[in-house]
Amino acid sequence: MIGVVEIPAPKGGRPYKRGLEHVEFVVIGDNTNENVSTSPLSDKAQRSTLEKFMRINGRINWNKKAIDKPMNPDVSLQIELEELGACTVKFHLYPLSKVIEYEK
Secondary structure, eight states, X not given: OOOOOOXXXXXXXXXXXXXXXXXXXXXXXXXXXXXXXXXXXXXXXXXXXXXXXXXXXXXXXXXXXXXXXXXSOEEEEEEEETTTEEXXXXXXXXXXXXXXXXXX
16 A cells, blocks of 8 residues: 655756656564654664664665665665666655654
């Protein structure tokens, strides 16, 4: 089930090709997710969970530039899609709906 679909407007000054720029997935640290805080604000538990996720999937060349973002940090990787070209795949700990709810 897909709970939220975000259709962002292009950022000014940043040209985009037609197609898919990125996709985002929510990952869970363990079966209960109890090691992750109840807020999408970045903390040590979130970083630890993302680092564990990367270790489990250690053969992937992870991009960690957003692991310390203040809100809903993520790790990502780049893939090539046959008809769409390069696409970034991001892995967060919180769904977009929870981030939106928190920001209200």
